[in-house]
Amino acid sequence: MANITLKGNSINTLGNLPEVGTKAPDFSLTAVDLSHKSLSDFAGKNVILNIFPSVDTGTCAMSVREFNKNASELKNTVVLCISKDLPFAQARFCAAEGLDNVVMLSDFATGQFGKDYELEITNGPLAHLHSRAIIILNENGEVTYTEQVPEIADEPNYEAALKVI
Numbered sequence: 001m002a003n004i005t006l007k008g009n010s011i012n013t014l015g016n017l018p019e020v021g022t023k024a025p026d027f028s029l030t031a032v033d034l035s036h037k038s039l040s041d042f043a044g045k046n047v048i049l050n051i052f053p054s055v056d057t058g059t060c061a062m063s064v065r066e067f068n069k070n071a072s073e074l075k076n077t078v079v080l081c082i083s084k085d086l087p088f089a090q091a092r093f094c095a096a097e098g099l100d101n102v103v104m105l106s107d108f109a110t111g112q113f114g115k116d117y118e119l120e121i122t123n124g125p126l127a128h129l130h131s132r133a134i135i136i137l138n139e140n141g142e143v144t145y146t147e148q149v150p151e152i153a154d155e156p157n158y159e160a161a162l163k164v165i
Contacts, residue, residue, distance in 0.1 A: 004131055006124055006152045013131050015118030017146040024137050025116040029082060029105035032091035037080075037105055039141060046077040046165050047137040050102070050156075051119060053129040055085050055093045059155055063132075064093070064102060066158055071101035074165050076139070084108050084129055119148070126152070134161045 002013040018024055024047075026039045039047070050067050052059075064081050071079045079102040083090070090104035107113040111128065114120035119131045134156045136145035145164040149156050 001122065002119075002131070002148050004121075004148065004150050004152055006126060008151075009124065011124035011126065011152070012122045013118060013148070014115060014120045014122055017119060017133055017135060017148050018117060018143045020143050020146060022143050024135070024141050024143055027113045027116065028110075029080075029107055029113055030087050030109055031106075032087045032094070032104050034087060037103070039137075042078050042080070043141070044076075044139050046074070046139060047141075048074075048077065048079045048161065048165070049133075049135040049137070050079060050081045051117075051130050051133045051135070052081070052083050053121075053126050053132065053152065054083055055081075055090055055104075059132070059153055061093065061097075062155055064099060064104075065097065066155070068097075068099040068101045070158070070162055074162075077165055078103060080105050082107060082113065082130065084111065084114070132156060136161060136164050 067079045087106045132149040134147040
């Protein structure tokens with residue numbers, strides 16, 4: 001399991017992020033229009049998985065804004081912002097912020113994404129939510145970059161992640 005912190009207090013995840021060079025696990029997540037999206041829907045594209053506990057926190061919201069700003073400049077790349085927030089909350093956030101360069105996806109229905117990617121938090125006040133992580137996949141669905149953010153209140157390293165694309 002990954003040991004991360006929440007404001008300096010130790011918390012854990014189910015395991016470790018998928019290893020670089022491996023095939024990413026498939027998923028079925030709910031989009032803001034309540035349709036279901038899987039990894040195969042984004043085949044042939046670079047995929048940035050921006051994963052976080054809830055869009056209703058400052059750091060999570062900032063990561064969505066930051067990736068939205070950069071996404072339009074990335075060729076053959078899609079940014080998927082994934083949390084356990086309800087699709088309605090995700091849609092409301094994007095509408096209020098004017099964000100349209102990212103795809104918001106929810107793992108609220110089953111939580112299987114958090115389990116398969118081993119980033120579900122197992123203890124503490126955020127138990128059962130996702131940890132803050134970035135995973136980048138190439139056009140073949142292979143993991144090319146991962147970052148498990150060690151302090152959940154901190155932002156990911158955007159520059160390092162975007163360099164991989």
